[in-house]
Amino acid sequence: MTNKYYEFTPDYAVPPGATILELLEHLNITQAQLAERTGRPKKTINEIIKGKTAITPETALQFEKVLGISANYLLRLEANYQETLARIKEKKSLEQNIEWLKNFPIKEMIKNKWIRECKDKVEQLDELLKFFGVSSVDAWDSIWRKYQVLFRKSNIAKTNPYAIASWLRRGEIEANNIDCLPYNKDKFKEVLFDIKNLTTTSPEVFVPQMQMLCAKAGVAVVFVKEFKGVPVSGATKWLSSEKALIQLSLRYKYNDHLWFSFYHEAGHILLHDKKSLFLETNETSETNKEKEADRFAANFLIPQRDYIEFIKKFDSRNISRNAVISFANKLRIAPGIVVGRLQHDRLIPYSYLNDLKVKYCWTDEK
The missing domain is CATH 1.10.260.40 (lambda repressor-like DNA-binding domains)
Structure with missing residues (x-):
């Protein structure tokens, strides 16, 4: 019995x-x-x-x-x-706040095991508040209201501000489980060079390594799966004055996008203030700070002098596969990163050399 x-x-x-x-x-x-x-x-x-x-x-x-x-x-x-x-x-x-639940991707959050499923809607609302670490809907509003304009500006047609808040909160929870030393700017710059050498490895290798290296410099790196209403590649936020968060998704699936996103967020940490939240989406590159983070990522992955010397040898008709591979090997980075840079700069078509890019996927999608 x-x-x-x-x-x-x-x-x-x-x-x-x-x-x-x-x-x-x-x-x-x-x-x-x-x-x-x-x-x-x-x-x-x-x-x-x-x-x-x-x-x-x-x-x-x-x-x-x-x-x-x-x-x-x-x-x-x-x-x-x-x-x-x-x-x-x-x-x-x-x-009295049951309708508020409808704003959130509850099914996705349950599917991803962020929250438990409750048959009673009041219990489900209580579970959602516990996930966000707040005691009431008013408390949630007081914390997240300041980000709502930023969420909506990112991509009006597709963005769900409540879904983005859920995605970001999951990143905070995972980051809180990562023990970090106090933030050290010089140390962080140093580990970024070490991490660049990991771009040629598989996620099974580079994910734990980059998390460990960044934690030693006071930066928690987490990967949180994207879903509908969250057109975000990455985000940067300071959890405290001594601990920063870099949160990444696999929105575009390929290694050139992922590594650019990581170094873009790293640029925000090194270049910008500790009070702002930065989201990388389709439409965030228009501000000065986003442009600065873009330049930092591009030039860190491929130093500007090396890039200019490389492209001046060719035109769009004769940048060969072997030339890209040789240049990437010289820089000790993945060839797909070079392909992504050339495509972005319109030096080669977006349909060219995509076989050099590596596609990533989440474990449950394999």
């Missing part, structure tokens, strides 16, 4: 006064007599019985002497009663 346990959350609260009343009846003591024996006003005793006045530690000790019931037990009854009252009040508040 299998024992099953069910969680029971009552929608009513029983005051500890009910237990006291039963005990008074058992001992043949009236409320007036209890008031006299404890030195409490009759009104106070009556309000305690009805649950209108809380049992204080001092009162609990007095009841212990008169009624022979443990003060600790009475105080636990009082604590449970107050907690139940608070939960009932909170449930009523949540019920």
Whole structure:
């Protein structure tokens, strides 16, 4: 036989006064007599019985002497009663915000095991608030409202600001599980060179290595799967003054995009302030800071002097596969990165040399 346990959350609260009343009846003591024996006003005793006045530690000790019931037990009854009252009040508040749930990609979040599935909508809303680490819808708004304009500007037709907030929050949660040394700008610059040598390796190799190297410099790197409403390749955010977050997706699937996104976000950390959130989407390259991060990524992966010397030898008709591979080997980077740069600069067609790019996919897509 299998024992099953069910969680029971009552929608009513029983005051500890009910237990006291039963005990008074058992001992043949009236409320007036209890008031006299404890030195409490009759009104106070009556309000305690009805649950209108809380049992204080001092009162609990007095009841212990008169009624022979443990003060600790009475105080636990009082604590449970107050907690139940608070939960009932909170449930009523949540019920008024059920429609708010519809803003979020709940099915995707459940599928990705970010939150558990709840049959009751109030419980589902409570689960969502726990995911965001906030106590109420108003608290959520106060934290995320400042990012809403940025979310909407990124790509009005396809962006769901609530989906992006969910994606970013998942990154924060994963980053909090990464132990990092305090941020060190010089150390971070140093590890970026080491990481560049990993561009020729597989994700199984470079992901743990880049996470470990960046953590030593105070930067947490996380990969969070993209989904509908989140047209974001990467994001940068400071979790504290000593810990930065680089969050990446596999939105474009290929290595040139992924590595450019990583160094683009690294550029934000090195070049820009610690108060801003930076999102990399289709339409974020128009601002000065985004252009600066673009230049940083492009020139870090392929130094400008080397790039100019390479392209001046060719025109779009004779940049060969072997030439690209040889140049990439010289720089010790993946050939696909060179192809992506040449395509972006319109020096070769977007249909040319794509076989040199490496496609990435999430484990559950293999």
